[in-house]
Amino acid sequence: MEAKHLSLKPVETTYIKKTDTRPRPEKDEQAMEALIRTLAVAIFTERETIITVWSKYEEQSFRGIITELDKVHRTIRIENNEExxxxxxxxxxxMVIITDDLAPAFPDTNRVTGMRKESLFPL
Known part of the structure; x- marks a missing residue:
């Protein structure tokens, strides 16, 4: 699958005033382990994934397949058919892996509208 050289458009965006900036949430060791475990499963199974991303002003969700992990720059590449x-x-x-057949990999996951979800920050 050859993607065009464009940035993904967010699936869903939550807007706030540009004067109201948000601090970056702190991740504890357990949250990072869960993120890395979910990332590994997403890359290994090549399943479509929804990633929620922090920025100063808004949260964005990207949907696609995670194709690469750059360990040096600590970035991940997510792509869909177009970008x-x-x-x-x-x-x-x-990070949410969109699938219904990974139940053994995540026995403690919640069922969310046909998806298995492992949340990094439980409420």
Whole structure:
């Protein structure tokens, strides 16, 4: 699959005033382990994934397949049929693998509208 040299458009965006900036949420060791485990499964199974990304002003969700992990720059590449984007790992808030047959890999996951979800920041 050859992607065009464009950035992915967000699936869903939550807008706030540009004067209201948000601090980057702190991730504990357990949250990072869950993120890395979910990332590994997403890359290995080549399943479509929804990634929620932090920025100063808004959260964005990107949907596609994670095709690469750059360990030096700590970024991941997510792409769909039309475009791709590099996302810094430190900006990833949540990652959801879209599938219904990975139940053994995530026995403690919640069922969310036909998807298995492992949340990095449980409420």
């Amino acid at each position: 791709y984007s590099w996302i810094p790992l430190e900006d990833v808030l949540d």
